[in-house]
Amino acid sequence: MGTPPLADDLCIEAVRAVSLHRSKQDAAASLGIPRSTLRSRIRKAEERGIYADEPSFSVDPLTSEDVPTPDLLARKDRDWERKKQARSDRNLIHIKLNVDGPFGLMFFGDPHIDDDGCNWKLFREHTELIKENRDILFSVLAGDLTNNWIGRLNYKYGQQTITAKQSWQLVEWWLTELGESIMLGVMGNHDHWARGVQGSSPLEWFMANRTGVLEPYEVNASIDTPSGEAFTVNLRHNFKGSSIYNKALAGMVKQLRIKGWWPDIMLAGHIHISQFTQVLNPTTKRVTHLVRASGYKEIDDYADREEFADHSIFESAVLVCDPYEKDPRYRVRVYDPIHGVKVLKMMRSEWECDKSASTFIL
Numbered sequence: 400m401g402t403p404p405l406a407d408d409l410c411i412e413a414v415r416a417v418s419l420h421r422s423k424q425d426a427a428a429s430l431g432i433p434r435s436t437l438r439s440r441i442r443k444a445e446e447r448g449i450y451a452d453e454p455s456f457s458v459d460p461l462t463s464e465d466v467p468t469p470d471l472l473a474r475k476d477r478d479w480e481r482k483k484q485a486r487s488d489r490n491l492i493h494i495k496l497n498v499d500g501p502f503g504l505m506f507f508g509d510p511h512i513d514d515d516g517c518n519w520k521l522f523r524e525h526t527e528l529i530k531e532n533r534d535i536l537f538s539v540l541a542g543d544l545t546n547n548w549i550g551r552l553n554y555k556y557g558q559q560t561i562t563a564k565q566s567w568q569l570v571e572w573w574l575t576e577l578g579e580s581i582m583l584g585v586m587g588n589h590d591h592w593a594r595g596v597q598g599s600s601p602l603e604w605f606m607a608n609r610t611g612v613l614e615p616y617e618v619n620a621s622i623d624t625p626s627g628e629a630f631t632v633n634l635r636h637n638f639k640g641s642s643i644y645n646k647a648l649a650g651m652v653k654q655l656r657i658k659g660w661w662p663d664i665m666l667a668g669h670i671h672i673s674q675f676t677q678v679l680n681p682t683t684k685r686v687t688h689l690v691r692a693s694g695y696k697e698i699d700d701y702a703d704r705e706e707f708a709d710h711s712i713f714e715s716a717v718l719v720c721d722p723y724e725k726d727p728r729y730r731v732r733v734y735d736p737i738h739g740v741k742v743l744k745m746m747r748s749e750w751e752c753d754k755s756a757s758t759f760i761l
């Protein structure tokens with residue numbers, strides 16, 4: 400029995416495929432057949448007088464609204480390079496400090512500035528410390544500046560005296576009070592809620608033209624002092640992880656060991672409890688200072704309802720950094736804000752007497 404004759408359908412299919420694709424190779428691939436088979440079917444089609452359909456009408460050229468693919472590829476190239484560079488820049492942000500001698504970092508815990516339970520009196524006192532010591536004390540923000548109730552939590556605006564609009568008035572006032580003292584900041588979960596459907600936050604807008612750094616999730620920074628000494632800081636709204644033995648700092652210790660980077664200072668807020676400790680890197684003999692500040696939401700009905708015990712020892716902290724300290728264990732000291740500023744001033748007055756070394760003894 401001989402080979403059955405090729406069906407007309409297969410010839411028509413082959414001719415159409417050739418008319419729709421740029422090359423015979425593409426046409427063959429679209430049909431899932433070898434090129435030789437396609438050639439054979441085209442030859443048969445010609446023998447039988449089967450040709451591709453000729454359109455019986457034409458359309459004037461229309462400009463597409465879509466970005467041409469070559470332009471799209473070029474834009475993607477540029478976007479990726481910029482995104483990659485932006486990430487690379489943030490691996491370790493260098494802050495060139497122009498102030499010599501001991502200086503302080505005022506680490507503000509979550510303010511929740513519009514909450515009726517925010518310890519407003521203390522918050523204002525701590526803000527005054529910045530205004531009075533602007534040249535030697537720099538602000539670091541843990542985030543959660545306001546409540547920003549959204550979604551199912553929106554009803555809580557009915558339970559607080561400050562409206563959403565007024566909350567941004569308070570933020571604008573506070574950031575103006577702090578002025579250019581703001582060196583570092585991260586956004587908290589409540590700040591992210593303000594992004595809404597547009598993806599931008601008023602907080603980012605307020606900070607856009609400032610010298611200081613505001614990042615959405617994390618800051619890794621090196622504060623480079625005129626003495627040549629540098630103080631490295633790792634700041635997040637939260638470091639995930641907990642332990643019944645140490646709720647405040649367990650997540651921070653975990654991240655410290657996972658990352659293998661031992662900054663001089665690790666800072667967090669978020670869970671409204673406070674504690675600090677020091678961990679010695681056994682290899683480098685450098686000390687990492689872990690600080691979680693509780694923030695100012697002192698009266699919290701959510702904590703009452705959930706039976707959260709009060710673990711707030713300090714709302715914010717002042718970290719006194721001494722670039723001239725000879726003993727690496729004492730380069731950074733952690734205090735409550737009021738005493739921290741007193742110690743900082745004493746250390747600076749001693750340093751002013753002998754600028755080659757700080758002799759301050761605790």
Ligand SMILES: [Fe+2]
Nearest residue numbers: 509543587669
């Ligand atoms: Fe918070």
